Structure formats: C-alpha cells, structure tokens
Amino acid sequence: MGRHSLPDQYGAGGSDPRPRARRRTVALATGLVLTVAGGTAAAVQSGLLSFGDSCQENPVRLKLAASPDLAPALTAAAERARDDDLTSDGRCVAVAVTARDAYKVTDALRAGDRTDVQVWVPDSDLWVQRLKADGGAPKVSPVGKVASTPVGVAMVPAAAKSLGWPKKTYDWIELAGATLQDDSPRLGAADPARSATGLLALTRLSTAASAAEGGQTQAAAMMKALSQRTSDSDGQVLDTLPRDSSGAEQGNPKRNQALIVSEQAAFAHNASADSGGGLDFFHPEDGSPRLDYPYTLVDQGLTTDQSRAAIRFMTYLRQPEQLRLLERHGFRTSDEAVSKKLVEGAGGSTAQPYGEPAAEPASQVALQEALGTWTITVQSARLTTVVDASASMSDTVPGTDRSRMDVTKASLLQALATFTPEDEIGLWDFSTKLDGDRDYRVLVPTERLGDRAGTGTQRERLSAAFSGLTPVPDGATGLYDTTLAAYKAATSSYVKGKFNALVVLTDGVNQDPGSISRAELITQLVRLTNPERPVPLIMIAVGPDADRAEARQIAAVTGGSGHEVSDPSQIHSVILKAIVAAGAQGAR
Known part of the structure; x- marks a missing residue:
C-alpha cells in the first residue's frame, strides 16, 4: 500500500502486543510484596526507581476532523484507545478529534488552504468524490467506513x-x-x-x-x-x-x-x-x-508513521467494544443486522x-443535477427566451400533423410551468427585418412572473405570447445580429442573486447576408462576458437544418452550452437540462 502500509497487528480485533499499564501496576505491586529490603519499597513509593517508559511519552499524534454527529463517539473511542495503550509499531497512538462540518472542510481543501488534520471522517462519501473531481484539491484516500445511518x-x-x-x-x-x-x-x-x-x-x-x-x-x-x-x-x-x-x-x-x-x-x-x-x-x-462516514486519509504532509497509525486506529474502531459504542450513539454498524x-x-x-436495504447510491451526475436545480430554485432565474420565427418553422414535424412552431410553443408552455412567481422570464422572436431593419422584436420584457401586467400577471402575459408565436411568411433566419442584441440586453440587465441566462432557439443557420459574421459575433460575445456577472447562452438547434456544432461554438464562449433536438417537443427537457448544467457549473 506504499505510504499507507499496514501497521503491526493489523486486522479487526487485533490485540496490542504491549502489556497494558494496569498489568504493569499489578506486576510492580507483586514485586513490592516480595521485596525484602524495606528501602527498595520506599524508593518505589517515592518514584525514584523506573521500570520502563510508557508508550505515551512518544506517541504518534493524529488530528482527526469528524462530522459533528460522529465526533462525540470518536472522541470516546480515542480516549479508550489512550487508556488501552493502543500502539502502532511500538508507539502509542494519540488521536485528537475535532468536530467540523464536512462542507467547511471540503471548501477549505478545494480552496487550497493548508489543513492541520491527517484523518477526515465526513458524513458522506459525496464530499470525498467532490474533492476527487477537483484536480486542484489535495489527494484524499478513503480506507474504510466507520458507520452508517x-x-x-x-x-x-x-x-x-x-x-x-x-x-x-x-x-x-x-x-x-x-x-x-x-x-x-x-x-x-x-x-x-x-x-x-x-x-x-x-x-x-x-x-x-x-x-x-x-x-x-x-x-x-x-x-x-x-x-x-x-x-x-x-x-x-x-x-x-x-x-x-x-x-x-x-x-x-x-x-x-x-x-x-x-x-x-x-x-x-x-x-x-x-x-x-x-x-x-x-x-x-x-x-x-x-450517510456512510468514510474514514479518509488526507495526504497533505502525512508521514508514514501517521498513515500507519491512522489505519491502526481505524481497525480499532472495528473491534466489538467500539462497535457497541457507535451503536450507543445511534449509528448502524452492520447492514445485515439492525438493532431494534x-x-x-x-x-x-x-x-x-x-430493515430494507439502502437505496442505490445516487450517481455523481444525479447529485450534480439536483444541486444545480436547487441552486436555481433557491436563487430564482432570470431568463430571456429568443425564438426563431422564420418561415421554416411552419414545416411539419415528421410523424405528426403539427408544425415546428406549434410543437415549440407547446414545449415552451410546459417549461414555463416549472418556474415560480419569483422567476423572471421574457420573450423575443426573430427572423429577418422583423422590426424595420432589425431582425428581432421584444414581445414580452423580462420581468417577474408574479408581477401584475395589465389585467393579469407576467406569467399570463407570457403564456399568451408563447401561444401567439407565428412563423413569418418568406422570413429568413437572422441569427447572428439577434443573438448579439439579445446578449447585450441580458448582460446589461443582469440581476445579482438570480440565475441569469439567455435561451436562443433556431431551426436554421444564419441567412441574413447583411449581418455580422460568426467570427465577429464570437468576438463581441467574448467582450461582453463577465465571470463576475455570468450570463450563459443556451443555444438550441431545432431540426435537421440547424447547425449543432455552430450552436456549441457560439454558446461556449459565454460559459453556456449548445444543444440539438430533432423534435421540438424535446425543447422543454433540453432547456431544463441546460439550466441544470449551468446552475451546477455555477455551484462549483
């Protein structure tokens, strides 16, 4: 195991080869009874004679950070280990336990802060996996599980x-x-x-x-x-x-x-x-x-003696007496036998x-998506949706009798239902020369869904606007100018504390010969992008005429993502997936 090689007497329930302190006391007491010279007895009683040093005088010292719920049990176990003269390679193991929230330890290690702990027992392996996914964090090595609940x-x-x-x-x-x-x-x-x-x-x-x-x-x-x-x-x-x-x-x-x-x-x-x-x-x-409480070595200045002593303490925790201690603190120590x-x-x-088996552990993807969705939900979202209204949106979706626009509208209405009154949503549509010389127009400004708008709410106004989207006869796709204008508006109206994003749906490539080039669009987007005020662009290529590679290339420079859907009915799920991915990225 390299630097984590096994200490002496490794194994669950292994006994300590050294005589315990109280056995030495018994031996000394017997010697005193048999001692003829009264002066010897007096010398022993006064502490002038020594019969060997205790292993406690030169212990291997370990600092262990534990989840606050587990820390009291591990503190008691560490005190027992001291009383039992638990040793590793002939030296006592002295464990000092401190209670630390797992997220605080994780954040500190991810930030590159120097830690003073050699062993870390968070409440879940998800914290360990999060650190492992972060290449800049110190190496952590789980070597077992302490308990579960x-x-x-x-x-x-x-x-x-x-x-x-x-x-x-x-x-x-x-x-x-x-x-x-x-x-x-x-x-x-x-x-x-x-x-x-x-x-x-x-x-x-x-x-x-x-x-x-x-x-x-x-x-x-x-x-x-x-x-x-x-x-x-x-x-x-x-x-x-x-x-x-x-x-x-x-x-x-x-x-x-x-x-x-x-x-x-x-x-x-x-x-x-x-x-x-x-x-x-x-x-x-x-x-x-x-919760599975992984016993984890933190390889930040960890010495060989410390790693061997840490493993020795872990095996000590698996002894029957320590398992009973953990159970008395409310932890499960076996998946097969659960104490009634x-x-x-x-x-x-x-x-x-x-007594049912534990649910299958969630995948890292599922955990990340849930955390991303939560982040967006808690912060609320500010989204501007820009929809292609070119003539090709009237084409029929294969296998249906509905147009691309009809299916797109239904999918957008479904997505709208997932947002709360605190979220801010707006709508643009675009084609070519839709508003004078401009290829785009603002149908509904981006405002809070719960706010009053005329005789109804912003949600009702937006729902009506989605339902009223109509392809423009003979309209082409003015993608580049529209994307730049919408991104300028989204970044200039950035709202702190919300998840800000721009969603652009197009079923074709740019068809406006008088517009800026793709290279110029990307250059302008790079200039507008500000990590302190992130507004990821989510570009969705709809149908066989759209360019998925281009969508990805344009969106990537803003920290966003490009997607392709063959069926507009998939737009709803793709929007949510893209928002979750962007939210999870922001959470990291």
Whole structure:
C-alpha cells in the first residue's frame, strides 16, 4: 500500500502486543510484596526507581476532523484507545478529534488552504468524490467506513399520527407531498449545498419525481417549498422544532413539525434530556439513502508513521467494544443486522421498513443535477427566451400533423410551468427585418412572473405570447445580429442573486447576408462576458437544418452550452437540462 502500509497487528480485533499499564501496576505491586529490603519499597513509593517508559511519552499524534454527529463517539473511542495503550509499531497512538462540518472542510481543501488534520471522517462519501473531481484539491484516500445511518423524515408525534404513523408507510414523493399542503405539517431540511443529508434526500426526491408524469414540475414545486424552510446546516435544523411537547408552539409558522434528518440525528435528539419531546421517524418504503462516514486519509504532509497509525486506529474502531459504542450513539454498524433498540430510540417502529436495504447510491451526475436545480430554485432565474420565427418553422414535424412552431410553443408552455412567481422570464422572436431593419422584436420584457401586467400577471402575459408565436411568411433566419442584441440586453440587465441566462432557439443557420459574421459575433460575445456577472447562452438547434456544432461554438464562449433536438417537443427537457448544467457549473 506504499505510504499507507499496514501497521503491526493489523486486522479487526487485533490485540496490542504491549502489556497494558494496569498489568504493569499489578506486576510492580507483586514485586513490592516480595521485596525484602524495606528501602527498595520506599524508593518505589517515592518514584525514584523506573521500570520502563510508557508508550505515551512518544506517541504518534493524529488530528482527526469528524462530522459533528460522529465526533462525540470518536472522541470516546480515542480516549479508550489512550487508556488501552493502543500502539502502532511500538508507539502509542494519540488521536485528537475535532468536530467540523464536512462542507467547511471540503471548501477549505478545494480552496487550497493548508489543513492541520491527517484523518477526515465526513458524513458522506459525496464530499470525498467532490474533492476527487477537483484536480486542484489535495489527494484524499478513503480506507474504510466507520458507520452508517439512513436518511428519512422525523416528525413530532402529533404530526406523525395525523399521517397514520406507524402503520401507514410512504414513499419519498408521497411523504414530501403530504407535507406540502397548506394545513399539513411544516417540513424543514438542511441546505443541500451544505448538507449531505439534504442533498441525498433532494436527489432521491428529484429522481423519483422525474420518473412520473409531470414530475419535473412537481420536483420544482417541492424544491421551492422546501427552500423556504431550510437551515444552514444539520446542526441547526433540529433547532427549528417546537421547543416543548405541550403543543404551545405547534401553530408557530416559524417552527417545523417535520424534518429531513438521519436516523442517528433523531436518535440523538430523542436521547437528549432537553429535547422537549421525542420524534417519530418515517423510513420511506422505496429505500433510504445513507450517510456512510468514510474514514479518509488526507495526504497533505502525512508521514508514514501517521498513515500507519491512522489505519491502526481505524481497525480499532472495528473491534466489538467500539462497535457497541457507535451503536450507543445511534449509528448502524452492520447492514445485515439492525438493532431494534437503536431504531426505536430514533422513533422508528417495526411497522416502518427500517430493515430494507439502502437505496442505490445516487450517481455523481444525479447529485450534480439536483444541486444545480436547487441552486436555481433557491436563487430564482432570470431568463430571456429568443425564438426563431422564420418561415421554416411552419414545416411539419415528421410523424405528426403539427408544425415546428406549434410543437415549440407547446414545449415552451410546459417549461414555463416549472418556474415560480419569483422567476423572471421574457420573450423575443426573430427572423429577418422583423422590426424595420432589425431582425428581432421584444414581445414580452423580462420581468417577474408574479408581477401584475395589465389585467393579469407576467406569467399570463407570457403564456399568451408563447401561444401567439407565428412563423413569418418568406422570413429568413437572422441569427447572428439577434443573438448579439439579445446578449447585450441580458448582460446589461443582469440581476445579482438570480440565475441569469439567455435561451436562443433556431431551426436554421444564419441567412441574413447583411449581418455580422460568426467570427465577429464570437468576438463581441467574448467582450461582453463577465465571470463576475455570468450570463450563459443556451443555444438550441431545432431540426435537421440547424447547425449543432455552430450552436456549441457560439454558446461556449459565454460559459453556456449548445444543444440539438430533432423534435421540438424535446425543447422543454433540453432547456431544463441546460439550466441544470449551468446552475451546477455555477455551484462549483
């Protein structure tokens, strides 16, 4: 294993070859009884004679940063290891444990900050994978798992009872949906950008929703509702519960009656003397994602002695006595045998599917997409949509009796349904000489969907404008001038705190002989692009006459993306996919 080579007595449950301190004490006491010379006994009692140095005088010192929920158990284990004179290559192993949020450690390592820890135990492998994906971050090496705990939904008893706990079970979508009604229990969670618990649950919800009809709209609605009740970290989310079990605060709109948390977090809350009442815990029937606590070496100045001592401590944690310690703190130590006492301590029940296998780990792509969508949902979006209205948009889509424009309009209306009142959306169309000498016109300015616009709202105005899009007879495609004008408008009206983007849909290449060239367009876009005020261009090439390579080339210089769809009905999903990708890029 190179620098991570195995220490002496490696193996789960391996015993320490050195005699323990208390055995030395027994030996000394026996010697004193047999000592004839009274002066020898007096010398020993006064500390003048030495029978060998303790291994504690020259230990291998390790600093271990652990997820705050796991840190108390690891601190207790480190103290036991000291009392047991745990050694690596004849030297004692001295482990100092500190509690650090995983996102803070991740951010520091990604930023290139020097760390003083040699071992890191975050609550989820997703943090390790995020670092590995970042080529500039220090190398991290997972060498095992410490424990696990499933993620579910904990509720105050009155709220759980209203949903039929413990006999009634729910999948993730049903459980989230049951808390989104006006008179339902208020559901809170930790920010998925800072919490593995929040992100794993969000990804599970997003994945499940996307598989259902109208699922993307439902997922966006759930995210928006959940974003109103998020806490900055896992440590803060439990503080949003009512402070006592008397029911006096149940109606307080600032208090949550349901939380997305881990089983261990519910266990620790219920075991706390000042918890103000126990929680009931729902284990979703379609499987729970799990926190898996990877034991990770941080290869930033890690010495060979430290790496061997770190592995020695990891094997110590797998000994039966330490496994029982972890279980007493509410963690699972086996996927096969789950302690009923532990589950009940967390507020679970045999009627809930707590023993089901963990849900399949989410892919990095799914995690990134969920985080990107969340980022956009929380920030809200500001999008200007520019639609090709050239004559070719009247061509019939193969296999249908509808034109490209008809299908495009339907897809845009479907996409519109996924945005919230806080989002800002506008609409342009373009052809050639559509407004005097200009190839484009502004149909609806980019404004907040919830704002009043005439006798209705911006959403209603925009919906009518989408429905009214019509191809221009004999109209050509004035792509380059339109793209430049729209990008200038989008960058000049940039709104801080929102996801700003320009979406251009075209079914052909530029056909305006009097327009700027592609090279000039790209040069101008580069000049307009500002990393401090990002406005990615999302260019969608629709149909066989559009140039996908050109779309990618033009969009790339703004930090955006180019796409091709053969069927305009795919526009809706492509827009969402492109926004998610751009949002995830911004989140990184």
